[in-house]
Amino acid sequence: MAGRPKDPKINLRIYEELGQLLEQQPYSAITIDELAENTQISKATIYRRWKDKDTMIIDMFLNEVHGTSEIKGEFFNDLYAMLLKMTRIYTRPLGKAVIQILLTNEENSLRNHFMEDYFNAYRQVLREIASQRIPEDQQDIFIDLIFSPIYFNILIKPETLTDQYIHDMLKTVIRSFIPDESY
Known part of the structure; x- marks a missing residue:
């Protein structure tokens, strides 16, 4: 059983918050806990999408550059x-x-x-x-x-x-x- 499909709006909320955090602080200072708290998205939901912060940032980058x-x-x-x-x-x-x-x-x-x-x-x-x-x-x-x-x-x-x-x-x-x- 595949489960519920992932809501793309959640990725966008996370990417928006991650983009704002990157504007304010170095990449190394950003945590999954901070993203979860700021977006009101559970850490479990974040970790179902990405295994770590690095993978999330690479995916955000790829999402931004594709099709442009x-x-x-x-x-x-x-x-x-x-x-x-x-x-x-x-x-x-x-x-x-x-x-x-x-x-x-x-x-x-x-x-x-x-x-x-x-x-x-x-x-x-x-x-x-x-x-x-x-x-x-x-x-x-x-x-x-x-x-x-x-x-x-x-x-x-x-x-x-x-x-x-x-x-x-x-x-x-x-x-x-x-x-x-x-x-």
Whole structure:
């Protein structure tokens, strides 16, 4: 017997509260007890949905980013829009918490969940965009050259990640593959 279906409104209430808490305090300070008390949702209900806070935060992140990519068929503009969106997600408290979880959590299943449901899916969308102008055998290198400076700066110096920086970096990477391209 499967039991009662999970009410999606409960997840939304928890995500809203978790988002507010992340704005006010570091990820490490947030507890399931605090979430349960603030949302008036029992800890048992929370633990039926997620095994721990890390899994909850990764799921919240995935819930937020799924279905938000729009490809218009404009090579540079589509790439630029995706990179801006990605950067903005990671520079917010939720994105910072996800980075902290991925760097400190040794549980492979959580990393695999993130890799399958976000990172690989995001790469596939970038591959679709890149396929307009970049030969297939070079697409992975092209994508790595776009991702690398963004992730480096997210970790080391996030203040660098301005719209202009992303624009200039993208132009530079594209020109290394398509020298006569101008944007």
